[in-house]
Amino acid sequence: MKLISADLSPYSAKVRMQIYAMGLTDIEFDLPQEVLIGKLAKISPIGRIPVLLTDNATIPESEVIAEYLDDRYPDQALLGHTPEERAQVRLISRIADTYLMNNIFMVLSQLDPSSREDAVVNLLMGQVERGMGALEQHIGSAEYAVGDTLTRADCTLVPALFMCEHTVPLLGVENPILVTEKVAAYWQKIQNHELAAKVIAEMMRGLIARRDGSEKKMVLAAMAAARGE
Numbered sequence: 001m002k003l004i005s006a007d008l009s010p011y012s013a014k015v016r017m018q019i020y021a022m023g024l025t026d027i028e029f030d031l032p033q034e035v036l037i038g039k040l041a042k043i044s045p046i047g048r049i050p051v052l053l054t055d056n057a058t059i060p061e062s063e064v065i066a067e068y069l070d071d072r073y074p075d076q077a078l079l080g081h082t083p084e085e086r087a088q089v090r091l092i093s094r095i096a097d098t099y100l101m102n103n104i105f106m107v108l109s110q111l112d113p114s115s116r117e118d119a120v121v122n123l124l125m126g127q128v129e130r131g132m133g134a135l136e137q138h139i140g141s142a143e144y145a146v147g148d149t150l151t152r153a154d155c156t157l158v159p160a161l162f163m164c165e166h167t168v169p170l171l172g173v174e175n176p177i178l179v180t181e182k183v184a185a186y187w188q189k190i191q192n193h194e195l196a197a198k199v200i201a202e203m204m205r206g207l208i209a210r211r212d213g214s215e216k217k218m219v220l221a222a223m224a225a226a227r228g229e
């Protein structure tokens with residue numbers, strides 16, 4: 001199988017962390033030319049990464065991929081044990097995706113101060129803060145987000161909290177983790193977990209490539225190759 005994925009993409013990082021945690025070794029990571037030149041919709045109509053390519057299916061959407069991997073490898077599934085624990089894992093993952101990540105992604109369109117619309121930033125950051133408040137109520141107080149083992153809740157939260165810490169302040173807005181207690185304590189602890197540290201390092205590599213222009217160079221080279229230059 002192949003996972004179309006990019007270093008900085010939090011939704012991709014979420015699936016990579018799950019793959020590492022499940023110990024799956026038969027999934028190759030790839031960033032094909034179609035992604036770099038904005039033609040991913042040729043492979044997957046939604047046109048967003050991650051996408052999992054199996055022998056006979058093209059599966060987009062990180063949460064759908066996550067469920068597929070748990071279904072395909074039930075012995076290594078990372079969904080918790082009791083129905084309540086599983087509901088809790090799904091809930092935390094949903095809060096991270098829907099209320100944190102989706103709004104952070106949209107608000108990052110406002111990074112340029114010369115064209116920034118404060119009303120848009122306020123609206124979307126209001127939603128992020130609301131999501132963070134809900135997470136604060138639902139997250140566990142121990143080592144992991146739910147229960148006493150690593151679950152898919154951690155795989156979704158680690159990239160989402162990385163984005164809160166490293167991208168939101170670029171808008172001149174305070175990192176929303178700072179006003180929390182349980183989430184802040186969790187974030188501090190989970191970064192020491194070997195697999196969390198691994199995906200954080202991959203995301204950081206992606207962030208550096210974006211900042212130092214090497215990502216742009218890769219995109220320009222892919223565009224030139226696509227034109228046959």
Ligand SMILES: N[C@@H](CCC(=O)N[C@@H](CS)C(=O)NCC(=O)O)C(=O)O
Nearest residue numbers: 009010011047048049050061062063
């Ligand atoms: N709901 C999707 C979101 C995926 C997503 O937005 N991916 C970003 C990169 S992290 C992307 O491909 N953006 C390209 C675009 O919006 O055209 C998921 O969970 O996989």
